[in-house]
Amino acid sequence: MTLARRLFLLVGVVATAAGFAVVAGVSLGLELTDIFLGLVAALAALQGLRYVQRRRETPMNTTVTGDPEARVAVPIPGSDFDDDLVSAMGRHTHWAARKRVVDRLESRATQALVARDGRAPEEAAALLDTGGWTDDPVAARFLGASVSIPLRQRVRLFLSGQSSLTDRAGRTVAAIERIGTDDDSTGERR
Structure with missing residues (x-):
């Protein structure tokens, strides 16, 4: 396992344990709303960083579109x-x-x-x-x-x-x- 993956696993386990503790009613000296908002903010930041890091490693794909104004060859009167x-x-x-x-x-x-x-x-x-x-x-x-x-x-x-x-x-x-x-x-x- 890579170091980043181990770090994400540790954060996930700690967040899960803290969530069970809050649900069980264990008070850590903070009110429920402060803990909940802090955990959501931390998880959102970590998840955002994870997606940014994954996006850096992927190659860019582009789509080639056709010419929207393709001209149709029309005979010119009198050209013959x-x-x-x-x-x-x-x-x-x-x-x-x-x-x-x-x-x-x-x-x-x-x-x-x-x-x-x-x-x-x-x-x-x-x-x-x-x-x-x-x-x-x-x-x-x-x-x-x-x-x-x-x-x-x-x-x-x-x-x-x-x-x-x-x-x-x-x-x-x-x-x-x-x-x-x-x-x-x-x-x-x-």
């Missing part, structure tokens, strides 16, 4: 179009990706002409073929119309330092957004 646009600028997938970009923008322009401008699908296709759906010659030519681009705009595109494909696609998207609004550059509602 951006991917097609980036791959259209590459060397190996240039033509197929460019065709996907043009087809998608052509489809959106047709949908916008039908939904927002009140055109029939055949009329919308004819407007796309002639370039009459927009006043922007760059956007009209990008979707296949045989419209000439003024020299000044060609020089501006060349000097801008941007990829001509992204600039033309951006202008086409802007022209599609303007379909059916009152702020067309001609001033008339199509």
Whole structure:
């Protein structure tokens, strides 16, 4: 037995004997409440020290909790179009990706002409073929119309330092957004 265990055993035996003596009515010169309070205080102090000592010897255990704000991967609208646009600028997938970009923008322009401008699908296709759906010659030519681009705009595109494909696609998207609004550059509602 260790010394601490022997000490606890001795204190326990003395406390038990004192308890029996108090119950039997033996008066040790103190009143019952003083003895009782003293014994309870001593036992509480010893028990507290014992638990503190036991806790010192135990290793610390920790719990790892999960991240409460785990984000769910959500697809970003238009990211596939951006991917097609980036791959259209590459060397190996240039033509197929460019065709996907043009087809998608052509489809959106047709949908916008039908939904927002009140055109029939055949009329919308004819407007796309002639370039009459927009006043922007760059956007009209990008979707296949045989419209000439003024020299000044060609020089501006060349000097801008941007990829001509992204600039033309951006202008086409802007022209599609303007379909059916009152702020067309001609001033008339199509």
